[in-house]
Amino acid sequence: MLNKNGYVPLYEQLRQQLRQQILNGTYKNGDMLPSENELMKIYSITRTTIRKAMSALVQEGLIQQIHGRGTFVSFKEVKKTIWNFQGFSTLAKERNETPVSRVLEHAVITKNGNEFLKLVRLRGMEKDGHITWMTLDESELPLALFPKLETNNFEQHSLYDILEKTYNCPPRHVNLDILPILSDDRTMDLFSLSTQQPLLKAQGEVFDDNGQCIETLSVVYGQQFTFKMAKTI
Known part of the structure; x- marks a missing residue:
């Protein structure tokens, strides 16, 4: 759930939660995300907040929105090795x-x-x-x-x-x-x-x-x- 008393804006909290669910495979490439109405009921937030979060995920290349159909995951994990970012x-x-x-x-x-x-x-x-x-x-x-x-x-x-x-x-x-x-x-x-x-x-x-x-x-x-x-x- 979202922390409505926290310092992080609600749209950013939603973006982070959906982003994590995409990265950990809860939502896989091609899966449809819940609709705006469903997200409004789940998180008790406004449509404006949801659209702002979705716009950020689109810019990251994690989702795509298809008019008349819905919002779909467009993230396909590429296995790669790069410098160990942990430190x-x-x-x-x-x-x-x-x-x-x-x-x-x-x-x-x-x-x-x-x-x-x-x-x-x-x-x-x-x-x-x-x-x-x-x-x-x-x-x-x-x-x-x-x-x-x-x-x-x-x-x-x-x-x-x-x-x-x-x-x-x-x-x-x-x-x-x-x-x-x-x-x-x-x-x-x-x-x-x-x-x-x-x-x-x-x-x-x-x-x-x-x-x-x-x-x-x-x-x-x-x-x-x-x-x-x-x-x-």
């Missing part, structure tokens, strides 16, 4: 290296009356005393979900380990857009680039088991970072 610890272990983080910004900010932890970190690997900086991560996490999260030392402890062990809320799904960018003065300095270079940037949201957004995230990948992907066709 640097697993990646470092695979490479026999030590994960390193440098916190560039650590602050509590307010948006729409709600407090968030804003965390900006330069992340890399250390081996034989040499550090290779690999990503620039910018995260925002709601303190309503994670009270006192800002009191942690994120140079000494993994963010995702803290979410799992302290708050019992491990990240489970991520929805990212990946786009090419050119390095600017900041990234050239952080990644020790002598000239402007093409980089990759990922931005999006991280979700828990219940499909609730627990983090908005932006990651710039340095040139030392390599993606590997396999796709079944």
Whole structure:
């Protein structure tokens, strides 16, 4: 059900719940979702709220709306392997290296009356005393979900380990857009680039088991970072 007293708008809660049901296979590719009237009865919400949630799911490419027929799941899972998004610890272990983080910004900010932890970190690997900086991560996490999260030392402890062990809320799904960018003065300095270079940037949201957004995230990948992907066709 939806939390009508929470800080997350109702349309966003509905979007997250339906999104999770699509990702976990409750609704499979080609299945028809409940009608607007059915959703109004199930969740006791307005038609406007439902349409706003559906519009967001259409933009994500998870559903399609066919006039006169209904709303159908259009998400077909592609099995692929890509860098383990759960964190640097697993990646470092695979490479026999030590994960390193440098916190560039650590602050509590307010948006729409709600407090968030804003965390900006330069992340890399250390081996034989040499550090290779690999990503620039910018995260925002709601303190309503994670009270006192800002009191942690994120140079000494993994963010995702803290979410799992302290708050019992491990990240489970991520929805990212990946786009090419050119390095600017900041990234050239952080990644020790002598000239402007093409980089990759990922931005999006991280979700828990219940499909609730627990983090908005932006990651710039340095040139030392390599993606590997396999796709079944």
